[in-house]
Structures are given as structure tokens and as C-alpha cells.
Amino acid sequence: MSAKSGSATAERAEQAIKPSQNLSKEDCLELFKQLYLARYFDVRLIKEKKRGRLRGTLYSSHNQEAILVGSLFGLAATDWISPIHRDMPAFFMKDFRFGVDNPNRLGMSIEEVCCQVWGKEGSPGRARDNWSHIGSKSKKIIHSTSMLAGTIPVAAGVVYADRMQGGNAVCLTYNGEGSTAQGIFHEAINYAAVHKLPVITIVENNQWAYGTPVEMECPTPDVADRAKGYGILGLIADGQDVFDVYDKVMQAVEHSRAGNGPSIVECKTFRAYGHGDHDDDRAMKYRPAKEIEEGRKRDPIAVCRKRLIELGYLTGADKTSYMAEGKNAGESSNDDFPPEIIEFMNKGIEFAMNSPMPAAEEAEQWVFWDGDKP
Amino acid sequence: MSATTVAPVAVKKNYLTALNEALAEEMARNPLMLCQGEDIGKLGGAFGVTEGLQATYGDHRVVDMPISEAAIIGSAVGMALNGMTVMAEMQFIDFISCGFDQIVNMMATYHYRTAGEVHIPVVVRGPAGAYGGGALYHSQMNEAWFCNSPGLKVVCPSTPYDAKGMLKAALRDGNPVIFYEIKELYRKREIEEELPTEDYIVPLGKAAIRREGKDITLVSYGQNVYHCLDAAAELENVGVSAEVIDLRSLVPLDEETVFNSIAKTSRVIVVNEAPMTCGFAGELVARISTKAFHLLDAPPSRVTRMDTPVPWVKPLELHVLPTVDKIVAEAMRIVKF
Numbered sequence: 152m153s154a155k156s157g158s159a160t161a162e163r164a165e166q167a168i169k170p171s172q173n174l175s176k177e178d179c180l181e182l183f184k185q186l187y188l189a190r191y192f193d194v195r196l197i198k199e200k201k202r203g204r205l206r207g208t209l210y211s212s213h214n215q216e217a218i219l220v221g222s223l224f225g226l227a228a229t230d231w232i233s234p235i236h237r238d239m240p241a242f243f244m245k246d247f248r249f250g251v252d253n254p255n256r257l258g259m260s261i262e263e264v265c266c267q268v269w270g271k272e273g274s275p276g277r278a279r280d281n282w283s284h285i286g287s288k289s290k291k292i293i294h295s296t297s298m299l300a301g302t303i304p305v306a307a308g309v310v311y312a313d314r315m316q317g318g319n320a321v322c323l324t325y326n327g328e329g330s331t332a333q334g335i336f337h338e339a340i341n342y343a344a345v346h347k348l349p350v351i352t353i354v355e356n357n358q359w360a361y362g363t364p365v366e367m368e369c370p371t372p373d374v375a376d377r378a379k380g381y382g383i384l385g386l387i388a389d390g391q392d393v394f395d396v397y398d399k400v401m402q403a404v405e406h407s408r409a410g411n412g413p414s415i416v417e418c419k420t421f422r423a424y425g426h427g428d429h430d431d432d433r434a435m436k437y438r439p440a441k442e443i444e445e446g447r448k449r450d451p452i453a454v455c456r457k458r459l460i461e462l463g464y465l466t467g468a469d470k471t472s473y474m475a476e477g478k479n480a481g482e483s484s485n486d487d488f489p490p491e492i493i494e495f496m497n498k499g500i501e502f503a504m505n506s507p508m509p510a511a512e513e514a515e516q517w518v519f520w521d522g523d524k525p
Numbered sequence: 526m527s528a529t530t531v532a533p534v535a536v537k538k539n540y541l542t543a544l545n546e547a548l549a550e551e552m553a554r555n556p557l558m559l560c561q562g563e564d565i566g567k568l569g570g571a572f573g574v575t576e577g578l579q580a581t582y583g584d585h586r587v588v589d590m591p592i593s594e595a596a597i598i599g600s601a602v603g604m605a606l607n608g609m610t611v612m613a614e615m616q617f618i619d620f621i622s623c624g625f626d627q628i629v630n631m632m633a634t635y636h637y638r639t640a641g642e643v644h645i646p647v648v649v650r651g652p653a654g655a656y657g658g659g660a661l662y663h664s665q666m667n668e669a670w671f672c673n674s675p676g677l678k679v680v681c682p683s684t685p686y687d688a689k690g691m692l693k694a695a696l697r698d699g700n701p702v703i704f705y706e707i708k709e710l711y712r713k714r715e716i717e718e719e720l721p722t723e724d725y726i727v728p729l730g731k732a733a734i735r736r737e738g739k740d741i742t743l744v745s746y747g748q749n750v751y752h753c754l755d756a757a758a759e760l761e762n763v764g765v766s767a768e769v770i771d772l773r774s775l776v777p778l779d780e781e782t783v784f785n786s787i788a789k790t791s792r793v794i795v796v797n798e799a800p801m802t803c804g805f806a807g808e809l810v811a812r813i814s815t816k817a818f819h820l821l822d823a824p825p826s827r828v829t830r831m832d833t834p835v836p837w838v839k840p841l842e843l844h845v846l847p848t849v850d851k852i853v854a855e856a857m858r859i860v861k862f
């Protein structure tokens with residue numbers, strides 16, 4: 152991983168005491184577990200597809216899990232998120248540490264998310280659009296479209312409305328570095344900066360936008376540097392390190408909560424596979440093999456494990472149990488993951504596979520709202 | 526009221542004042558309503574539609590936005606998602622193209638793709654229409670783009686009464702509405718009228734018959750309604766009785782009023798100032814052809830703008846737009862068919 156950091160913006164923003172230093176042992180172990188959960192979700196879907204039990208394109212978040220886990224961990228239940236195609240686990244991992252079985256948890260259930268992946272009636276959007284194009288008003292997850300960076304202005308509006316109604320919520324929006332070339336990326340951040348809106352634009356810089364390398368999308372090495380042009384906070388995180396992501400995002404969150412407005416948090420990472428699984432074979436051609444090998448070396452699970460061992464939170468056999476790191480979906484097996492995580496996914500998948508598709512006539516429904524009729 | 530109070534003198538109001546009153550009254554009625562757009566606060570809008578609103582409701586509810594139609598519309602969608610009703614002004618409706626993606630992909634589809642979980646009470650409104658020498662980028666009627674995007678209501682009032690009642694209806698509708706205002710009508714003296722003092726709305730999706738007739742139906746909306754009325758007056762001089770229908774709302778469309786009229790006249794021309802190809806007139810003619818063919822004695826016809834941009838100087842502008850003369854000529858052809 153070529154985590155380029157050390158820009159002026161990033162240095163200025165470095166804090167004395169990092170929020171992650173206040174995390175308990177329990178929290179740290181929870182973060183570790185969540186990395187496995189996000190990884191297993193991805194691995195398992197790839198396996199399901201290979202077994203012919205699943206259709207549709209998969210956009211893997213493999214190797215980028217620390218960004219999701221680290222950014223979601225410190226949010227309050229009142230905060231909003233806006234995940235897109237690379238962030239599928241975020242839909243059920245929002246508010247996750249408050250307990251999987253907690254009915255008041257403000258994330259989707261794994262059953263709902265699996266119903267979405269499988270195109271079943273139980274999907275939050277009743278399978279009207281595919282993959283990550285779901286959301287939930289009550290769970291404060293903005294519904295994405297395909298249009299890259301298109302939810303940033305929506306996020307800005309959501310928090311504007313929240314502030315008008317006396318709230319203090321922030322909204323995290325997730326975006327690839329490729330989407331930063333969109334006009335709306337600028338237009339929305341400019342608007343949010345003018346109004347000091349608590350919108351945190353996370354840029355998952357995985358070095359590739361489909362088949363185009365980062366230097367053909369972004370004219371400068373660090374997207375976070377653009378923050379200067381808006382007079383907002385710009386931070387760079389090591390996207391492989393869940394603690395660093397947590398620190399930078401919490402810094403941005405605190406900045407917003409204090410009324411200082413938006414920020415850009417760029418997380419340097421690396422795309423493990425092709426753009427989607429339809430692109431895996433071709434990606435082997437347009438991406439140098441060495442680059443992939445290098446990228447694999449800093450697996451977020453390995454980086455976290457190392458830290459937990461240093462902290463003394465993993466000892467004895469725990470240090471080497473469930474070695475999921477460095478393996479792609481084909482190479483990893485259920486032995487690489489804690490059983491409760493496998494069980495969690497089993498539940499979701501079984502539910503989805505046993506669920507019906509929505510009735511055909513639903514295709515005509517909900518073009519217009521017809522008042523508060525059922 | 527005491528018996529000595531003098532009855533207020535009836536005041537005639539213009540189209541612009543009607544819109545301004547609608548916004549002011551809805552802002553008063555709904556504390557979760559907000560207006561945003563370019564120069565709408567301090568200045569009161571390029572034409573003055575939002576005059577005085579910021580002074581009354583503050584700069585958090587009447588917001589001067591950076592020049593980004595996409596941010597104006599996209600953030601309105603987010604506000605609506607989080608419980609608010611938003612009026613988003615386009616300084617000219619021509620600039621709506623810069624917010625196109627946020628309208629057609631984000632806003633229009635929201636209710637559908639969330640299977641009814643979310644609905645979006647946002648009205649995108651702005652000055653539209655030609656005949657004023659506004660040239661290519663201050664003259665457009667681009668309503669067809671949005672009629673072709675399921676999930677949007679598309680309306681266009683032609684009188685002060687409708688302007689106020691329909692804007693209020695749009696703001697209470699709960700669906701995204703693209704609201705075409707005719708800037709040439711904003712301050713037109715001839716159409717000023719008294720407005721009810723009590724609260725009222727004009728429901729979206731109901732056409733109005735502006736003139737009764739029995740030989741031919743002229744269907745239109747916006748300022749072309751007045752061209753049709755003038756044409757009808759001329760036609761009367763040559764013994765042709767024309768009925769004039771003001772659609773007011775394109776989506777939803779009041780087909781019934783149109784078909785009922787054709788049942789009477791058996792001839793119809795649809796007039797609009799948008800270009801011909803794939804314009805709304807074409808859509809209505811297609812519906813008439815499939816659903817009301819049996820009522821017709823002549824092919825349904827249309828008078829529209831030519832398939833050109835709107836040029837600047839008068840001779841060029843009028844050359845491409847529907848005019849009274851063109852409507853009369855086409856009506857005579859259809860009547861003699």
C-alpha cells in the first residue's frame with residue numbers, strides 16, 4: 152500500500168491525544184471483530200456467486216473494510232450516513248456495536264441487506280433497484296443512486312434540515328476518488344462550506360476508478376488538499392488502519408459538532424479486485440501484478456491484529472487465530488472467521504433465499520405519493 | 526367586524542404578486558417550509574417573486590444559494606428527506622438543465638425506489654417562456670424533459686388566480702413538482718384579477734375551459750392560451766367557433782376535459798411553444814389519436830415552435846414560435862379538412 156500522507160493539510164490537523172487512545176479493550180476487540188464481519192460478508196457473497204446461488208454484480212469492499220468500520224464506530228445514533236457501491240457492509244454495520252439483536256439499532260438487519268442482494272421482497276426498497284441502492288429514513292441512511300457523488304448535496308440538505316429542527320447530527324458520505332471529478336462533488340461541498348454544514352466527505356482513495364488510475368482522475372496526489380480551497384478541514388487517513396480512520400473521522404465529527412462545518416477525510420487504500428466481479432479478469436490485465444501484491448501486504452485485519460498484540464489485547468493462541476488476512480475469497484475458508492460471524496451471515500442468506508420476489512404488479516406502484524394512505 | 530368598517534376596495538393583482546402571496550402564506554402556514562435559490566433573499570429574486578420573504582422569515586428559511594442548480598435541488602431533496610418542504614427557485618427555467626441529474630435521477634425516483642418509504646415535497650419553480658426577446662437561454666419551455674421522467678408533476682399556470690392556487694397546491698402536494706411560471710405574464714396588466722382573501726388551492730391535474738365553442742378545440746397552456754384566445758376571437762369573425770382549453774397541468778393530465786371537448790367539436794389543435802419533436806403537444810396528439818379517434822372528423826394537429834433554439838431579435842423569434850396568425854391558419858385548414 153502506498154499510503155501517501157504528510158501533506159501540509161494533514162500535518163496541521165494532527166492532534167495531541169488521539170480519540171482511539173481512549174478506546175477500551177472491549178471497543179478495540181469489537182473493531183477487530185467488525186473487520187472480520189465486513190470481510191466475511193464480501194468473501195461469502197463472492198463464494199455464493201461462484202456457487203451459482205446469487206446473480207448480479209458484486210462491488211467488493213475487500214481490503215477497504217477499515218474505512219467503513221473505523222468511520223462508523225464513533226457515530227451517534229442520531230447521525231446519518233450515505234454509503235455507495237463500495238460500502239455494502241455499512242448498511243448493516245451502522246450502529247453495530249449497540250448489539251446485533253437490538254431492535255432499536257439504527258442499522259439495517261442482515262436479513263434486509265441479504266434480501267436486497269438477492270433481490271427479494273424483504274429488501275428495504277423491495278428490490279426496485281439493485282446492490283447498494285437502498286437506504287432508510289428511519290435508520291438515517293441516505294438512499295443512493297448510481298450517480299457518483301450525487302448524494303453529497305442530499306446529505307447537506309439532510310443536516311441543514313436537522314439543524315433547523317434543533318438537531319446536531321453529522322452526515323458521513325462515502326465516495327471513491329473517481330467521483331471527485333464530478334461537478335456535484337465541488338458544488339455540494341462548496342454549498343456545505345458556505346453554510347458550515349456538518350457533512351463529512353469520506354474519499355476512499357483506492358487508486359482506481361473502474362479502469363482508470365487515480366492520476367488520470369485527480370490532478371494532485373491528495374484529494375484532501377482540496378479542502379483548503381473551501382476553507383474547510385481536510386484530513387488524510389491510512390485507510391488500512393482502522394484506528395487511524397477512527398481518529399481522523401472522529402476529529403472531523405467533533406469539528407462539525409462544534410459548528411465548524413464540513414470536511415474531507417481522504418482514506419488512502421487499495422482496491423483488492425476488479426471494479427466489480429465482472430471486471431476481475433480484465434483488471435488482471437490493466438493492473439500490474441506487482442501492484443496487487445504490494446497492496447495485499449497491508450491487509451486491514453493484519454494491521455489491526457498487530458496493534459492489538461502491541462496493546463496486549465490479543466495473547467496466546469488468540470494472536471494467530473482466524474488468519475483471514477492476505478487471502479482473497481477463493482483462498483479463505485470458514486476456518487478463517489469467528490463462528491458467530493459465519494452464523495450471522497448464514498441467518499441473513501437463508502432468510503433471503505427463502506424469501507419471495509416482490510409481485511410483478513409492484514413495478515407500477517409508488518411512482519407518485521398518494522397522501523398518507525396505506 | 527364592526528358595522529362602521531368600510532369594505533376594502535377590491536384590488537386586482539398580477540401573476541407575480543399572486544405567486545409571492547402563495548409563498549408567503551405557505552411559509553406562514555408551514556414552519557418546516559424553506560425557500561432557496563439564487564438572489565432570492567436580500568434581492569427578493571431576479572423578478573421579485575420572493576420579495577419581502579427573507580425579511581419576514583429570516584435567512585435560514587429564505588436562503589441565498591451559491592450559483593449551483595444541482596446543489597439547490599439536491600439539498601432540497603435532502604431537506605425533504607428529513608421532514609421539510611422546499612421551494613427551490615431556478616433564476617430562469619433554462620438553468621434547470623444544470624440541476625438535471627438531481628431532478629430526474631435523485632428526486633423524481635425517490636418515492637419509487639424506496640417503495641413508498643420516502644416522498645419528496647419539493648417544488649422547483651422558475652420563470653419560463655419566450656416572446657420577450659430573451660434569446661436562447663432565457664426563453665425555454667423545457668417541460669417535455671420532465672414529463673418524460675416518471676415521478677415528477679409538471680404544471681404551468683396562466684392566470685394570477687391559478688398561479689397562486691396551483692403554487693399552494695404544489696407546495697402541499699408531497700410530490701416533486703416542476704412549476705413553470707410565464708415571465709411574460711408576471712406583470713401583464715390585462716390579466717390582473719382579484720384574488721380570494723381566504724385560503725384556496727387549485728388542484729393539480731384539472732384543466733380549465735377558457736372559452737366555449739363548438740367547431741374546433743384549441744388546447745394549450747401558459748402564454749399560448751392567450752394566443753389561442755386571440756385566435757378564437759379572429760375565428761369567430763369568420764364564423765368558426767373555437768373552444769379554448771388551458772391544460773394548467775401536464776402531469777397529471779386531465780384527458781377527460783380534452784376528450785369531452787373533442788366530442789363536441791370533433792377537431793383539435795394542440796398549441797405549445799416548445800419545439801415540435803417529442804414535445805408535449807405530440808404526446809397529447811398521440812393520446813387523442815389512440816383514445817379519441819372515433820370522435821374526430823379531421824386529423825389532430827399541433828402548432829409548436831419549430832425545431833430550433835429560440836433566437837433573439839423579434840422577427841427571428843416570432844418566426845419560429847406559435848403566433849395568433851399561425852394558429853388561425855392551421856384552424857382554418859383543419860376546419861375545412
Ligand SMILES: Cc1ncc(C[n+]2csc(CCOP(=O)(O)OP(=O)(O)O)c2C)c(N)n1
Pocket residue numbers: 237297298299326327328329330331333355357359360361422426
Ligand atoms: C456519474 C457517473 N458516471 C459513471 C458511472 C459509472 N461508474 C460506476 S463506478 C465507476 C468508477 C468509480 O470509481 P471511484 O469513484 O474511484 O469508486 P470505486 O469504485 O473505486 O470505489 C464508474 C465510472 C457512475 N456510476 N456515475
Ligand SMILES: [Mg+2]
Pocket residue numbers: 327328329355356357358359360361
Ligand atoms: Mg476508486
